[in-house]
Amino acid sequence: MLANLTSSERQNALILAGGVTLVGAVMAIMGRSDVLGVHGVIVMLFGGVVSWMVMASFYGPEPAEDRAASYYDDPIKVGIALAMAWAVFGMFMGVWVAAQLAWPDLAFDAAWSSFGRLRPTHTSGVIFGFGGNALIATSFHVVQRTSRARLAGQVSPWFVLLGFNLFCVLAISGYLLGVTQSKEYAEAEWYADLWLVIVWVTYFMLYIATIARRKEPHIYVANWYFMAFILVVAILHIVNNLAIPVSWGHAKSYTIWPGVQDAMVQWWYGHNAVAFFLTAGFLGMLYYYLPVRAQRPIFSYRLSILSFWGITFFYMWAGSHHLHYTALPHWVQTLGMTFSVMLLVPSWASAGNALLTLNGAWHRVRDDATLRFMMAAAVFYGLSTFEGSFMAIRPVNSLSHYTDWTVGHVHAGALGWVALITFGSLYTLVPSLWKREGMYSATLVEVHFWLAIAGTLIYVFAMWNSGIIQGLMWRTYTEEGSLAYSFLDSLVAMYPYYIARAFGGLLFLIGAVIGCYNMWMTVRAAPLAATRAADAPVLPAAVPGE
Amino acid sequence: MDFSYETLVAFSKSWGLFYMMGFFLCVCVYAFWPRNRKRFDRAKHSILERDDTPWQK
Numbered sequence: 356m357l358a359n360l361t362s363s364e365r366q367n368a369l370i371l372a373g374g375v376t377l378v379g380a381v382m383a384i385m386g387r388s389d390v391l392g393v394h395g396v397i398v399m400l401f402g403g404v405v406s407w408m409v410m411a412s413f414y415g416p417e418p419a420e421d422r423a424a425s426y427y428d429d430p431i432k433v434g435i436a437l438a439m440a441w442a443v444f445g446m447f448m449g450v451w452v453a454a455q456l457a458w459p460d461l462a463f464d465a466a467w468s469s470f471g472r473l474r475p476t477h478t479s480g481v482i483f484g485f486g487g488n489a490l491i492a493t494s495f496h497v498v499q500r501t502s503r504a505r506l507a508g509q510v511s512p513w514f515v516l517l518g519f520n521l522f523c524v525l526a527i528s529g530y531l532l533g534v535t536q537s538k539e540y541a542e543a544e545w546y547a548d549l550w551l552v553i554v555w556v557t558y559f560m561l562y563i564a565t566i567a568r569r570k571e572p573h574i575y576v577a578n579w580y581f582m583a584f585i586l587v588v589a590i591l592h593i594v595n596n597l598a599i600p601v602s603w604g605h606a607k608s609y610t611i612w613p614g615v616q617d618a619m620v621q622w623w624y625g626h627n628a629v630a631f632f633l634t635a636g637f638l639g640m641l642y643y644y645l646p647v648r649a650q651r652p653i654f655s656y657r658l659s660i661l662s663f664w665g666i667t668f669f670y671m672w673a674g675s676h677h678l679h680y681t682a683l684p685h686w687v688q689t690l691g692m693t694f695s696v697m698l699l700v701p702s703w704a705s706a707g708n709a710l711l712t713l714n715g716a717w718h719r720v721r722d723d724a725t726l727r728f729m730m731a732a733a734v735f736y737g738l739s740t741f742e743g744s745f746m747a748i749r750p751v752n753s754l755s756h757y758t759d760w761t762v763g764h765v766h767a768g769a770l771g772w773v774a775l776i777t778f779g780s781l782y783t784l785v786p787s788l789w790k791r792e793g794m795y796s797a798t799l800v801e802v803h804f805w806l807a808i809a810g811t812l813i814y815v816f817a818m819w820n821s822g823i824i825q826g827l828m829w830r831t832y833t834e835e836g837s838l839a840y841s842f843l844d845s846l847v848a849m850y851p852y853y854i855a856r857a858f859g860g861l862l863f864l865i866g867a868v869i870g871c872y873n874m875w876m877t878v879r880a881a882p883l884a885a886t887r888a889a890d891a892p893v894l895p896a897a898v899p900g901e
Numbered sequence: 902m903d904f905s906y907e908t909l910v911a912f913s914k915s916w917g918l919f920y921m922m923g924f925f926l927c928v929c930v931y932a933f934w935p936r937n938r939k940r941f942d943r944a945k946h947s948i949l950e951r952d953d954t955p956w957q958k
Contacts, residue, residue: 425954501948503956570956573944643948652945657932660941664928668921686910787953 376402434492445480502569580639665701695747706737728779735771763818806866813859821852
């Protein structure tokens with residue numbers, strides 16, 4: 356991987372990795388027996404391993420060819436491998452915690468494996484580990500191809516990719532050790548948060564610098580989505596994680612936001628994490644990989660611009676729908692509810708735009724499981740944004756909130772939309788990056804597709820049933836005016852659905868493992884394609900009406 | 902600098918609304934401006950081109 360770096364770039368890489376190792380040492384010394392000390396050791400090891408890898412080929416030959424004549428794909432390849440590794444880890448943790456709900460003995464009576472500690476390893480593992488790495492990898496790919504320019508840095512893409520993964524490792528190992536800020540999707544503590552700020556600002560500057568180098572006059576819409584994703588996640592992350600550590604030698608910190616403001620900031624963050632991490636970036640994937648795979652231009656470019664600004668501006672205000680019937684002022688709740696309903700318009704515009712792009716190429720959707728991944732993702736995107744708008748309406752929320760319905764909704768989005776579009780994009784990207792004719796096995800892509808669909812449907816239907824039963828049981832009164840069911844009664848009623856949910860998740864996990872195998876075999880075994888022509892469908896681009 | 906609740910609500914209900922509508926109009930004008938049509942058409946077709954190397958000027 357270092358063959359592409361000049362000796363001064365290798366020096367910079369070594370200085371960076373050495374700096375990280377040094378910071379780790381300081382953390383270990385300051386933290387002593389606190390968890391911060393443990394994390395210091397982890398940072399030291401991480402920095403040390405990277406330093407060692409840089410040194411191992413430090414005196415290798417300099418890159419011979421003109422680097423500006425080719426795209427920089429090495430960090431993308433590593434990013435894909437990391438994304439798939441995190442997918443298997445994160446989804447396995449998901450199946451484990453799901454199984455714990457049905458069979459609590461699976462916590463094995465240890466502190467680190469209790470539900471409360473394992474659950475964030477699942478959410479962070481799939482959202483940041485799988486989703487984040489997939490976003491970094493695909494954004495590096497899309498920005499280069501659509502700008503017709505090489506990434507504006509040699510070391511910085513590695514810094515972003517590896518630095519982000521160091522954050523994930525710190526976050527997830529922290530949960531197992533009992534470290535948490537108790538903020539949904541922002542559980543990692545202050546030192547990990549500070550590190551992520553540095554990494555993320557580098558990511559943004561790298562992206563902007565690459566766009567600035569572009570040879571295409573117009574910035575393709577996928578890049579707008581990726582830029583919104585990077586910029587807004589930076590803002591959200593900084594504001595929500597403003598906190599004061601109890602001391603420099605201690606992992607614990609306290610947020611600067613008091614009471615209900617803290618709740619509002621948290622859900623402004625939390626919902627926009629869904630909007631900009633789990634939606635905007637993945638719409639960037641959709642707007643690039645779907646037209647490329649279908650070999651058809653996007654149905655309406657204008658519509659994609661309108662829905663971009665709609666999504667960007669409406670989502671910002673929707674977060675308070677997480678706090679219906681709380682101490683949050685009523686008008687703020689109403690504001691969130693209104694914007695959530697309005698969001699349906701740009702969301703469906705995007706989903707419709709994707710499906711209309713495929714209109715006229717349905718035979719390809721039928722024959723090509725990769726394209727079908729993306730088609731199904733657009734359908735699930737449409738369904739879950741409709742469901743989300745619906746659930747944000749206050750009276751509906753009174754039934755759905757705190758129940759499994761919410762969990763079902765999240766997974767309709769996360770499995771059906773985010774994971775499916777990612778797999779579709781990766782199945783398009785892997786053969787193209789490694790210059791193979793196609794994936795190792797089209798049948799295995801097909802098997803993965805059906806496992807993913809079956810798993811998602813089983814999961815979502817189980818949680819719909821479970822959530823609505825739960826919600827109804829909690830609000831049923833007897834004639835005397837007391838609650839008809841105890842909490843335990845509702846828990847017993849959940850039991851079959853918890854088993855079904857764990858099974859659905861297991862199917863999804865098996866699909867991801869098969870995907871890993873298929874990608875591995877594609878990289879290892881498939882012959883080099885003479886030309887890239889054989890991979891993509893051969894029909895010339897047709898222009899749908901506009 | 903002490904704002905009352907009523908002041909803030911009045912501000913957001915008027916200017917908050919106007920800036921959103923104004924922004925919406927700007928986006929519409931940009932998207933539908935006739936001269937941009939060629940640029941958008943080019944953008945949506947150019948990602949389908951096959952060459953996989955950066956352009957050198």
